[in-house]
Amino acid sequence: xxxxxxxxxxxxxxxxxxxxxxxxxxxxxxxxxxxxxxxxxxxxxxxxxxxxxxxxxxxxxxxxxxxxxxxxxxxxxxxxxxxxxxxxxxxxxxxxxxxxxxxxxxxxxxxxxxxxxxxxxxxxxxxxxxxxxxxxxxxxxxxxxxxxxxxxxxxxxxxxxxxxxxxxxxxxxxxxxxxxxxxxxxxxxxxxxxxxxxxxxxxxxxxxxxxxxxxxxxxxxxxxxxxxxxxxxxxxxxxxxxxxxxxxxxxxxxxxxxxxxxxxxxxxxxxxxxxxxxxxxxxxxxxxxxxxxxxxxxxxxxxxxxxxxxxxxxxxxxxxxxxxxxxxxxxxxxxxxxxxxxxxxxxxxxxxxxxxxxxxxxxxxxxxxxxxxxxxxxxxxxxxxxxxxxxxxxxxxxxxxxxxxxxxxxxxxxxxxxxxxxxxxxxxxxxxxxxxxxxxxxxxxxxxxxxxxxxxxxxxxxxxxxxxxxxxxx
Numbered sequence: 001x002x003x004x005x006x007x008x009x010x011x012x013x014x015x016x017x018x019x020x021x022x023x024x025x026x027x028x029x030x031x032x033x034x035x036x037x038x039x040x041x042x043x044x045x046x047x048x049x050x051x052x053x054x055x056x057x058x059x060x061x062x063x064x065x066x067x068x069x070x071x072x073x074x075x076x077x078x079x080x081x082x083x084x085x086x087x088x089x090x091x092x093x094x095x096x097x098x099x100x101x102x103x104x105x106x107x108x109x110x111x112x113x114x115x116x117x118x119x120x121x122x123x124x125x126x127x128x129x130x131x132x133x134x135x136x137x138x139x140x141x142x143x144x145x146x147x148x149x150x151x152x153x154x155x156x157x158x159x160x161x162x163x164x165x166x167x168x169x170x171x172x173x174x175x176x177x178x179x180x181x182x183x184x185x186x187x188x189x190x191x192x193x194x195x196x197x198x199x200x201x202x203x204x205x206x207x208x209x210x211x212x213x214x215x216x217x218x219x220x221x222x223x224x225x226x227x228x229x230x231x232x233x234x235x236x237x238x239x240x241x242x243x244x245x246x247x248x249x250x251x252x253x254x255x256x257x258x259x260x261x262x263x264x265x266x267x268x269x270x271x272x273x274x275x276x277x278x279x280x281x282x283x284x285x286x287x288x289x290x291x292x293x294x295x296x297x298x299x300x301x302x303x304x305x306x307x308x309x310x311x312x313x314x315x316x317x318x319x320x321x322x323x324x325x326x327x328x329x330x331x332x333x334x335x336x337x338x339x340x341x342x343x344x345x346x347x348x349x350x351x352x353x354x355x356x357x358x359x360x361x362x363x364x365x366x367x368x369x370x371x372x373x374x375x376x377x378x379x380x381x382x383x384x385x386x387x388x389x390x391x392x393x394x395x396x397x398x399x400x401x402x403x404x405x406x407x408x409x410x411x412x413x414x415x416x417x418x419x420x421x422x423x424x425x426x427x428x429x430x431x432x433x434x435x436x437x438x439x440x441x442x443x444x445x446x447x448x449x450x451x452x453x454x455x456x457x458x459x460x461x462x463x464x465x466x467x468x469x470x471x472x473x474x
Contacts, residue, residue, distance in 0.1 A: 032268065037289025038296065040269050041239070045297030047262055048246035049332035050133045052237070053339060054175065055249055057230045058104050061090055065218045073218025075112065075205065078102045079198045083186060086396035089229040093338035093349075093392045095448060096402045097384045099194050101126075101180035103203050107155030108174040108252055113166060113209045114153055116180075117200040119146040123183040123381045123450070124197075127322070127342055128153065131173035131253035133335055135322040135343050142346060142380070142451050152206065156254060163209055173253035178203075179340045183382055183450075185407045229391075231336065235298055239290045240279040243269075247277035258326050304333040306353060313468040315350040315447070322346070337392055347381075348459050350447040355469040363424040363440040366473045373416030378457055378464050381450030382406055385420060390442040397437035404436050422469065445469065 032040070061078070064071045070090060072078035083096040105112050116126065125140030139149055150166045155174040162168045180201070184194045204213050225233055237245075251274035255263050266272065269290060270282050279287050308330060309319035322343030324331035334341050341349065355361055369385070377383035384405030387395050394402045404410070410418050411433050421427040421435045422445055436445070447466060449459050457463035 032283070032286050032289070034285040034289045037269055037286040038292050039289075040265050041243075041290040041293025042297045042300065043262070043328075044246070044266055044269060044271060044290075045242065045293050046301060046332045047259075047266075047328045048242070048249075049234070049297070049301060050335040051131045051249045051253060052242060052246055053231070053234050053335050054129075054131055054133060054177065055245065056234050057091065057339065058175070058177070059221075059224050060226060060230050060233075061102075062104050062218065063221055063224045063226060065220055072103065073215070074104050074106055075203065076103060076215045076218070077201055077203050079195075079201070081195060081198075082191065083402070084394065085400070086394040086402070089393060091339050092229075092231055092336070093386075093388060093446065094394065095181075095384070095386065096186075096394070097183065097382060097405060097448060097450075098124075098181035099184050099191075099198065101178075101182065101198055101201055103178045105153060105176040105178070105203075106174060107153065107158065107171060107176060109205075111152050111154035111158055111160075111168075111206045113150060113163070113202075113204055113206055114178065115150040115202045116148065117197060118148045119182075119197060121146070122194075122197065124181060125342070125346055126178060126180040127340075127346070128169065128171070129177045129179065129340060130171050131175040131249065132256075132324075133331060133339065133341075134172070134324060136171055137169040138322075138343060138346060140346070160206075163206075172256065175249075175253055177340070229393075237294065239292075239294050242294055243271055243279065243290065244277045247271050247273070247275060250274060262326075262328070300329065301332045301336050304329050305337065305351075308333050310462070311353065312350070312462070312465045314352055314354045314356065315466045316353050317348065317350050320344060321349065344452075344460065346451060348447075348449045348452055350449070350466050352445045352469055355471050357471045361422065361438070361443050361445065361469065363438050363443060364474060365471050366421070366423040366425075366427070367469050368419050368421055368472050369445070369469050370413075370417055370419040370467055372467070375464070376406070376418070377447065377449050377466070378453040378459060379449050379451055380453055382448075383450070384448045385436060386446045386448060387422070387436045387438055388444045388446060389439050390444065392444060395437060395439045395443065399432070399435075399437060401435075401437060404434065408433065410434055 061071045062074045067076050067078050069080050080100040084094045088094055123141050125138055127135045127138040130136050152162050152166045152168045154168055154170050156172055182194050184190050271277055309317040321334055321341040355367055361367055384403045386403045389395050404420055412418055422438055424438050424440055426432055427435050452459035
């Protein structure tokens with residue numbers, strides 16, 4: 001049975017009008033075609049890829065009640081006590097040369113005070129990244145020395161009194177990621193020494209500085225995916241979700257002044273800092289363009305690898321890293337392949353594109369990398385060669401070895417040169433000291449060159465070049 005309803009004439013009229021009135025849409029300043037929206041949407045996706053990746057990483061790595069070795073609640077230090085294993089999937093291209101000391105900070109309410117002890121002769125650096133992955137400050141042995149130091153990390157809108165003996169570092173955004181790195185040889189004794197340094201690191205809200213402070217318990221959100229690698233989660237976002245999150249992030253993490261032209265482009269497709277984004281309210285042609293933009297943008301980010309810097313003997317030298325200006329594609333590509341890259345004065349990351357046969361490395365082949373006598377990488381910090389699978393994660397192997405570096409007892413050849421073996425199977429017991437185990441499939445070797453020397457020779461000016469990786473058999 002249906003019940004008969006009688007409506008007042010005015011209400012009926014309003015109802016008819018409402019049915020005839022189209023749902024309000026976000027109208028662009030100029031009518032865009034689907035093709036134009038796709039082009040602008042692709043630019044927007046590339047522009048927003050880094051802050052969206054940062055936010056998705058933050059959600060996963062802070063979704064715990066108390067600090068662990070790989071995660072910690074917001075505003076608390078996460079102290080990694082051992083090198084990550086092949087099971088680690090939170091961040092792409094991790095290293096096994098330094099022990100991380102990391103923290104995520106929300107500066108929208110108040111600043112944080114970060115302090116660290118005298119490091120002695122140990123190499124360390126404490127880079128601080130804004131929401132756009134720019135390293136806005138990097139205290140450490142190269143820049144500020146190895147004595148004890150204290151820093152007030154404040155947001156873009158904060159003004160107040162800085163405690164005596166504390167140096168203020170102002171972040172361009174309210175979201176900050178500290179990715180401290182402390183060099184460690186990996187021996188039990190050196191682990192112990194680095195742990196002692198880490199235990200003296202302190203991070204507290206300004207209101208708690210100089211007082212007894214117990215960090216609050218973290219809130220765990222059961223809806224956050226803690227199993228799928230963060231990069232896969234970011235890359236799987238549909239346009240509606242990606243751009244909605246991006247618009248939200250722009251509120252607390254304002255674009256730089258130099259981004260004004262991009263901000264104007266974003267407005268044309270309905271994205272404005274601090275305003276909600278709803279793709280369903282866009283003109284259908286614009287919405288269709290944006291829905292294609294995530295795929296096109298991701299393809300461009302991945303393809304940019306070979307254009308990310310100069311290529312020497314098959315090695316790609318990404319340039320710049322750590323500070324990107326308006327080079328949004330470079331920033332997004334570095335984020336995709338290795339979130340948290342340092343400034344080039346602190347670290348250079350030559351990544352092998354192809355071996356001497358013009359092809360990417362594959363576990364079906366055997367490869368060598370030979371440094372001539374006296375021509376190991378010229379660095380003030382340290383150098384290493386890391387083995388990654390095609391997705392830039394560590395490779396599980398019987399030696400649990402993910403890198404070869406200056407701390408290994410590398411065997412020299414008769415002429416004083418040093419040959420490293422990059423392959424799936426052991427090159428033989430007598431050569432295993434120089435073996436970097438690879439997977440059965442495609443793999444990517446990456447050099448880490450920390451605090452490169454400025455001259456005689458220099459990695460930065462190209463007077464030192466990494467040797468080619470050679471195919472030596474199957």
